[in-house]
Amino acid sequence: MTNVKTCNRCNRTKLIEEFNKNPKMRDGRLNQCRECVREYRRQNADKLREQSRRYKEANREVILERDRQWRRTIEGRARKAFDKSNWKCRQYGKSTSLTYEDVLTEFKETKTCPYCNTALGMEPGKQKPTLEHIYSLNKDLGGVNNVVNILAVCEACNHKKGDMHVYNYYQSSDKFTDELWERFIDKSVRRLVSGEVTERRVRQFEAGMKIEADKPWHQSVKGNKGSEAS
Numbered sequence: 001m002t003n004v005k006t007c008n009r010c011n012r013t014k015l016i017e018e019f020n021k022n023p024k025m026r027d028g029r030l031n032q033c034r035e036c037v038r039e040y041r042r043q044n045a046d047k048l049r050e051q052s053r054r055y056k057e058a059n060r061e062v063i064l065e066r067d068r069q070w071r072r073t074i075e076g077r078a079r080k081a082f083d084k085s086n087w088k089c090r091q092y093g094k095s096t097s098l099t100y101e102d103v104l105t106e107f108k109e110t111k112t113c114p115y116c117n118t119a120l121g122m123e124p125g126k127q128k129p130t131l132e133h134i135y136s137l138n139k140d141l142g143g144v145n146n147v148v149n150i151l152a153v154c155e156a157c158n159h160k161k162g163d164m165h166v167y168n169y170y171q172s173s174d175k176f177t178d179e180l181w182e183r184f185i186d187k188s189v190r191r192l193v194s195g196e197v198t199e200r201r202v203r204q205f206e207a208g209m210k211i212e213a214d215k216p217w218h219q220s221v222k223g224n225k226g227s228e229a230s
């Protein structure tokens, strides 16, 4: 195997890594080097944009169907939720440290909704996971887009909770049982605290949640009546 190749545009011989991969080529790499490809794209930006627009127009149905299929997979669903959270961060001028892998892992590992215990999954008969931010991204109340602030929950809970504080949602929902609340607290502490999760830490965390939920801002938020939850 040779590890160099000569670009048929600039005629320079370069390391193979300088050529983009392409499975259609015999050696698996394009015949033009990355630099030349970049240059070509720069010079033909308008033409390429127009081509892509025309392709999308001509293949609208195919693309839509492919998108629908993709969204039926857990990967597609996680990607869509992740993109939406980033979009919200941009809207609200928030930084983000969440990754697509964080969302995918949460979606895959969560087998039941932590707020109501309904079965979650992509299989028929189960509720599809949605991305919940424990502290809503919607308002300036400190809700951040990071791995400790997310859960996979069912759509109904996500929608009903809206911007509510999670403790208030627990208080207001019949399906959010004491057992689920304990499980939620335990998971939260595990994610936030390194080292041993003691009963004392769990109770401290819970007490903090109650104090927080009592604050006037949280009291004024009575769940979601229309707008889409985060």
Ligand SMILES: [Zn+2]
Residues within 6 Å of the ligand: 007, 008, 009, 010, 011, 012, 032, 033, 034, 035, 036
């Ligand atoms: Zn070249």
Ligand SMILES: [Zn+2]
Residues within 6 Å of the ligand: 113, 114, 115, 116, 117, 118, 153, 154, 155, 156, 157, 158
């Ligand atoms: Zn639920």
